[in-house]
Amino acid sequence: MNWTAEIDRLVTDGVEESRVLEFKRELALSSRSERIEALKDLTAMANGGGGAVVFGVDERNHPDGRVTAGAVCPLTERSLLGRLQDLLRDAVFPPLIAEFHEVDWADGYVLVAEVFTSPLGPYMVEALGQHRYFSREGTSSSPMSEPQVR
Numbered sequence: 591m592n593w594t595a596e597i598d599r600l601v602t603d604g605v606e607e608s609r610v611l612e613f614k615r616e617l618a619l620s621s622r623s624e625r626i627e628a629l630k631d632l633t634a635m636a637n638g639g640g641g642a643v644v645f646g647v648d649e650r651n652h653p654d655g656r657v658t659a660g661a662v663c664p665l666t667e668r669s670l671l672g673r674l675q676d677l678l679r680d681a682v683f684p685p686l687i688a689e690f691h692e693v694d695w696a697d698g699y700v701l702v703a704e705v706f707t708s709p710l711g712p713y714m715v716e717a718l719g720q721h722r723y724f725s726r727e728g729t730s731s732s733p734m735s736e737p738q739v740r
Contacts, residue, residue, distance in 0.1 A: 593693040597662065597700050601647065604658040607729045610641030615663050617645040617670050617701060619677065622718055628674060629681055630724045630731050633713040636686060636705040637734065638726030645670075646700035657729055664698025671701060681717030684710040712739055 599605070600613075607613060612631060618624040635641045648660035671690055678686045691702040712723050712734065723734040 593691050593700075593702055594695075597644070597647065597693060597695070597702075600644070600659040601662055604650065607649070607657040607659075608641075609638055609726050609728060610635070612641070612643045612726075612729070613647040613649045613657070613659050614643060614645045615648045617665060617674065619670065619673050625677055625681075626715070626718050626720060629677065629715045629717070629720070632678065632686060632688070632703060632705055633682055633715055634724035634726045634731035636688070636707055637712045637723060640706045641704075641726070643703045643705070644700060645703070646695065646698070662695055662700060664695045665701060666698040668699075674703075677717075681715055681720075683714050683716050684708050686713060 605611070612635065614631070617628065619628060631643050635643055646663055646665045648663050650658045650660035652658065671692060687706040687708055689704045693700045693702060714721065714723050723739050724731050725734045725738060
């Protein structure tokens with residue numbers, strides 16, 4: 591896939607967030623809560639059937655509740671992908687099945703995380719005081735109930 595063209599299309603067409611697509615202005619991994627948020631977003635997307643989280647694209651909130659792609663806000667710190675992969679390796683079980691694409695953009699890049707469901711069962715966040723499963727419902731991520739995990 592030509593990710594440069596796809597990101598341009600998402601922004602130009604104002605594509606809506608959905609169960610399989612989420613936009614994040616930044617990828618912050620400095621604080622504990624920021625790391626938990628990244629883990630939650632990625633595992634929830636995978637547990638919800640798979641999809642993509644696009645870091646470096648702002649969200650545009652509409653009065654009717656829709657959320658669409660806003661402007662590209664390129665990430666600049668090139669070490670983020672390695673740090674994210676280390677975090678995922680240490681904090682998610684079973685290991686997250688994902689492909690990461692760093693798409694050069696202006697003075698930085700956009701990071702696309704394509705995540706996939708696991709044949710081994712749902713993904714659990716097992717670090718940073720968390721022992722939870724998350725799932726994507728509509729355009730939000732939330733903890734899974736026991737029946738959902740089963």
